[in-house]
Every structure is written in C-alpha cells, then in structure tokens.
Amino acid sequence: MPSAAPIVTVDGPSGSGKGTISRGLASRLRWHLLDSGALYRLVALAAARRGNPDDPEELARIARSMDASFGSVGGAEQVMLDGEDATVALRTEETGEAASRVAAVPQVREALLQRQRDFARPPGLVADGRDMGTVVFPAADLKVFLTATADERAMRRHKQLKGKGIDVSLRDLSWDIAQRDARDASRPVAPLRPAPDARTIDSTDLTPEEVIARILQWLEAAGIGPKRA
Numbered sequence: 001m002p003s004a005a006p007i008v009t010v011d012g013p014s015g016s017g018k019g020t021i022s023r024g025l026a027s028r029l030r031w032h033l034l035d036s037g038a039l040y041r042l043v044a045l046a047a048a049r050r051g052n053p054d055d056p057e058e059l060a061r062i063a064r065s066m067d068a069s070f071g072s073v074g075g076a077e078q079v080m081l082d083g084e085d086a087t088v089a090l091r092t093e094e095t096g097e098a099a100s101r102v103a104a105v106p107q108v109r110e111a112l113l114q115r116q117r118d119f120a121r122p123p124g125l126v127a128d129g130r131d132m133g134t135v136v137f138p139a140a141d142l143k144v145f146l147t148a149t150a151d152e153r154a155m156r157r158h159k160q161l162k163g164k165g166i167d168v169s170l171r172d173l174s175w176d177i178a179q180r181d182a183r184d185a186s187r188p189v190a191p192l193r194p195a196p197d198a199r200t201i202d203s204t205d206l207t208p209e210e211v212i213a214r215i216l217q218w219l220e221a222a223g224i225g226p227k228r229a
Contacts, residue, residue, distance in 0.1 A: 004120075004122060005120050005123065006031075006124040006225065007126075007127060007137050007139075007141055007142075008125070008126050008140065008141065008142045008143075008144065009127045009129075009132035009142070009195075009198075010022045010025070010127065010132065010144045010146055011128075011130055011131065011134070011143070011192070011195075011198070012147055012192075013147065013153065013177075013181050013192060014096075014177050014181065014184075015154065015156050015157045016146040016147055016148045016203060017146055017156065017203050017208060017211065018128045019128055021208055021211050021215070022126045023128075024208055024209075024212045025126050028212060029123075029126070029225050031123055031125055032120075032125045033125070034116060034119040036127065036129030036136070037099065037129060037130075038079060039063075040099040040102050040108070040112070041090050041098075041099040042066060042079070042081055042086065042090065043059060043062050043102050043112075044098035045081060045086060045089055046062045046082065047059055047102070048095075053098065056106075056108070057107060059107065059108045060111045061111075063107075063108050063111035063115075064111045066081065066082065067082050067083065068081055068082075091164075093166075093168060093173075097180075100184065103130070103184070103187070104189070106189045109131075109135075109189055109190055117136060117137070120137070130190070130192045131191075131192070133145070133195035133198050134190065134193065138195070141224050142218055142219060143194075143199065144198060144199055144200075144215060145195070145200045147200060147204075148202065148204045150181070153177055155170070157173050157177070158173050201215075
C-alpha cells in the first residue's frame with residue numbers, strides 16, 4: 001500500500017512489547033501511532049455492550065460505524081467509544097481475549113483495513129499489530145517482527161497488570177497467551193507471522209530502550225526519519 005509518509009510496522013505476539021516499543025519509537029520520531037489492537041478491542045467492547053458479540057455481520061457493521069477516537073489527558077492515554085471514555089475497559093484481559101476472537105472474523109478485518117491505512121500520513125507512522133507488515137502495510141519502509149519467550153511475555157503482562165492493581169495468576173496468564181498465540185497463528189485470514197522482508201528482534205533479554213535504539217539505527221542506515229531522533 002503506497003503512502004506519502006514513511007511507515008514502520010511492528011508486529012509480534014501478545015506480550016512481546018509491541019505497544020511499548022511502538023509508543024516509544026513514535027515519540028522519538030514524532031510520528032503518528034497506530035495501535036491496531038485497540039481497534040479490535042473497541043469492536044469487541046462495543047459488541048459486548050450491544051449484546052451481540054458473535055454475529056460476524058454485526059461485528060463488521062460495528063467496525064465500520066463505531067465512533068472511536070484516540071487522545072490523551074494530562075499525558076495519559078484516553079480512548080473514546082461512542083462518546084464515552086473506554087480507556088480502562090479497553091485494557092482488561094476480558095476485552096483482550098474477546099478481541100482475539102473478533103480478530104479472527106474475516107468480515108471485521110476487511111472492515112477495519114482502510115480505517116487502519118488512513119492513519120498513514122506525514123511526517124510518518126509507526127503501526128503496531130499482528131498483520132501490519134503482511135497485510136495492512138505490505139510496502140512499509142521498515143518491517144519489524146518482535147518476539148520474546150512465552151515465559152517472559154507472561155511475566156511482563158503479569159507485572160503490567162499488577163501495576164494497575166489487577167490481581168491475576170501467572171499460570172492463567174501463561175495459558176491465555178498460549179491460547180492467543182495458537183489462535184492468531186492458525187486463523188485463515190491474516191495469520192500472525194513475520195513478513196518475508198521483516199527484521200526480527202528477540203526482546204527477551206533487551207530493554208525497550210535497546211530495542212528502540214536498534215530500530216532507529218536501521219532507519220538511519222536506510223535514510224529514513226530524523227538523523228538524530
């Protein structure tokens with residue numbers, strides 16, 4: 001998908017650090033950010049609120065018509081859905097699990113495709129997801145596939161939820177992540193996999209700053225973005 005703005009895609013499984021890396025990279029570059037997972041979470045949340053979370057055609061209608069916006073208040077993320085603040089509800093494990101099921105519905109993926117592509121505008125875009133480099137932005141300037149061991153991903157998620165005051169067992173998280181991995185990798189439409197031309201980073205033993213620095217080096221070597229971000 002050609003774009004007038006440079007695009008970096010960051011794909012990978014749940015808990016690999018995509019969100020942290022993408023937000024940090026977009027901030028350093030002063031580019032726009034697409035959190036594609038949030039869009040699927042919004043569809044799942046809207047469907048649950050309307051009482052019809054399993055009908056593919058209704059899910060697609062929601063994906064096309066939902067009134068969603070992303071912003072910040074006092075430096076903190078704020079996501080609005082149909083005029084209401086959905087920031088907290090969006091990040092629960094329940095919504096994440098529902099979003100993984102919604103993301104496997106072909107009609108939903110098709111409905112959100114152009115909506116995601118519309119995020120690409122100057123000065124540039126960092127796109128975070130699972131099929132950003134393979135489906136949504138196949139002509140991206142740089143494609144990154146971020147991985148980490150399953151145990152490390154579960155530990156990160158556990159720490160993140162604990163920090164938010166959410167009590168969840170590490171065993172349950174490990175099981176949930178394994179289920180999401182299997183579902184995302186085996187779905188018939190846009191399965192989770194690195195693009196053939198993606199560069200893979202195993203973040204298990206790396207800090208977010210180290211991962212971001214590596215991506216910035218790749219961009220600088222390719223002549224993309226600020227020389228000193």
